[in-house]
Amino acid sequence: MSFKTQADQDRAIQASHFQQESARGLEQIFSAYPTLIRCESNTRLITELCRDFMGEDVAPSLDTFRSFIDLNPGAMSTLAKRPVERTRELLVEDILTLLASKNGGRDGKFDSFNLRSEEKRMESWSLDALRNRLHEIRTKQRMASTPISELKKIVVDARPVPGYPTLPRQLFENGATVTVNAVYLKALDTYSLKRMCRTYSTEAVNQRLAEG
Numbered sequence: 001m002s003f004k005t006q007a008d009q010d011r012a013i014q015a016s017h018f019q020q021e022s023a024r025g026l027e028q029i030f031s032a033y034p035t036l037i038r039c040e041s042n043t044r045l046i047t048e049l050c051r052d053f054m055g056e057d058v059a060p061s062l063d064t065f066r067s068f069i070d071l072n073p074g075a076m077s078t079l080a081k082r083p084v085e086r087t088r089e090l091l092v093e094d095i096l097t098l099l100a101s102k103n104g105g106r107d108g109k110f111d112s113f114n115l116r117s118e119e120k121r122m123e124s125w126s127l128d129a130l131r132n133r134l135h136e137i138r139t140k141q142r143m144a145s146t147p148i149s150e151l152k153k154i155v156v157d158a159r160p161v162p163g164y165p166t167l168p169r170q171l172f173e174n175g176a177t178v179t180v181n182a183v184y185l186k187a188l189d190t191y192s193l194k195r196m197c198r199t200y201s202t203e204a205v206n207q208r209l210a211e212g
Contacts, residue, residue, distance in 0.1 A: 020191060021059035022047065028062040028173070031135070034127055035087045037080045045079060062173075084127065091130040092122055098137045132176060139187040167200040167208060182209050 029046060030038050050060040053068040069075060096115055122130060170177050178184055185193065185208060197205050 018059055025059050025061040029060065029065050031131060032062055034091060034131055035081045035084060037082050039080060042079050049075060087127060088130060091134055092119060095134050095137060142187045164201040164204065167204040182211060185209055
């Protein structure tokens with residue numbers, strides 16, 4: 001794609017970043033509220049609610065949506081939701097599928113006996129527990145599939161800005177506290193890892209990766 005002016009190119013880059021931020025924010029919202037149906041109607045309405053709440057054209061984010069719902073709990077009734085039990089079934093199905101394919105990111109696979117045992121164990125779990133387990137498995141699988149050399153390249157390619165705050169040891173994400181260690185950083189997608197480098201400095205991220 002060619003651009004007539006630098007301004008056209010800048011607008012295209014900004015639009016691309018906005019789309020990425022929107023997709024990431026919507027993913028976090030749907031993960032944090034698992035009974036919400038992932039459909040075009042909900043996507044459009046969540047985007048509008050976040051925009052109207054902030055009073056400007058912003059990408060939807062979990063923090064913005066959660067703040068809005070805290071102040072307007074009745075708004076949840078305007079969104080399409082599936083029954084809690086059906087949501088549980090889908091989460092369990094996703095978990096078992098991932099375990100059967102890659103054993104939660106470790107070598108080998110779950111055999112049928114272990115899968116049945118895991119399914120039995122999850123019968124009493126809450127939606128939050130199931131969601132956290134699914135996130136844990138996905139994180140391990142992403143980490144296992146990304147070479148260390150690629151992670152180092154991502155860190156090197158990031159261009160940080162002056163005035164770095166301290167890289168925290170913990171962050172609050174998707175309704176849960178996560179530890180910002182090497183495992184967490186290795187599981188980040190390319191955009192998120194670069195953003196961490198720009199925010200907290202490449203040196204701080206490299207040091208945390210080296211801690212293991």
